[in-house]
Amino acid sequence: MGVLPVAPGETGFTAELGRRHADLFEAFYEHPFLKGLREGSLAREQVLHYVGQDYQYLTAYVRCYGLGLALSPDREWMRFFHDGVSVILAEEGHAHEALCAYAGVSYEEAQADRLAPSAQAYINHMTAAGHDTLGVLLAALLPCPWTYLWAAARFTGEAPLDPDHPFHGWWSFYAGAYESDKLARTRELLDRVAAEAGPAERERMERAFVTSCHYEVRFWEMAWSLEDWTPPDGS
């Protein structure tokens, strides 16, 4: 087991989730696609497949924040979802642009016109959570910032990021403060709803969280294997 996503002594619902499912964070970190992002060794078409799908994924993520707005009990929650939407719309493209620069294409050229199966499944899962409770929705949305932030902090914490690293812009974006605020805030709000939820809802929250963790790993696998809708040939 590598570096835990939760600091020793941290308490609360999300700390328990992180501890219980640390194996999925590890699978995320060790996936060959993320290893390729660390080592700067990905094939151009893998990077482009990822960018095209991730653009669509983040668009869906913004829609899920819209569902969160609709479920918000007060303006504090509304501000959280509103600010999250702003960061994604205004900032997160920079991470993709760093990948496009590596592949030598414009952002427009990297766009995909169809979701791959794993991206579609992840989006469907988050959207369904948005029709449950605020707690279940937020639990489904948490692995997105948590896995990336934790991975970026871990990687850039091991050694200073080489300014000439081919994916420097991508790693520095996720290691940056913007996202790290979002993670702390998401965990704080989720801990708060979990404390008020009954056992049945907390169980649905955990299930939603774990499913999203699995989908994070599968998103790498999708990009790594250039997954699309071509039916298996049966051989």
Ligand SMILES: Cc1ncc(CO)c(N)n1
């Ligand atoms: C699939 C996925 N998960 C998490 C993030 C981080 O925002 C992202 N860009 N894409």
